Amino acid sequence: xxxxxxxxxxxxxxxxxxxxxxxxxxxxxxxxxxxxxxxxxxxxxxxxxxxxxxxxxxxxxxxxxxxxxxxxxxxxxxxxxxxxxxxxxxxxxxxxxxxxxxxxxxxxxxxxxxxxxxxxxx
Numbered sequence: 001x002x003x004x005x006x007x008x009x010x011x012x013x014x015x016x017x018x019x020x021x022x023x024x025x026x027x028x029x030x031x032x033x034x035x036x037x038x039x040x041x042x043x044x045x046x047x048x049x050x051x052x053x054x055x056x057x058x059x060x061x062x063x064x065x066x067x068x069x070x071x072x073x074x075x076x077x078x079x080x081x082x083x084x085x086x087x088x089x090x091x092x093x094x095x096x097x098x099x100x101x102x103x104x105x106x107x108x109x110x111x112x113x114x115x116x117x118x119x120x121x122x
Contacts, residue, residue, distance in 0.1 A: 013071065020075035027082035030103060034086065037099050046089075046096055054085035 065073030
């Protein structure tokens, strides 16, 4: 809504792309936090795996999604690659499964906290 006002109707599609890219930010922040855990646990090689995964998945997803969906396809490719590299890859090796569980709990926490809080009020 704000983008067409500020930049004109020619940029109105970019609002949808930005909305999709916002979800990629979640995985970027998680990756920044997990990188510190990897260093502390002497698992730095998994950082290389994670970054390699994001590159390969992003290029492949862009190859298939951009011809059909344009900029929106590129945004989805970015979210898919960041989610794969910053979350999914940590489920694939026993050394990184503990951090994958912590990330899963962090995804679920807002929903469980609200339910617990609601039950306390009743």
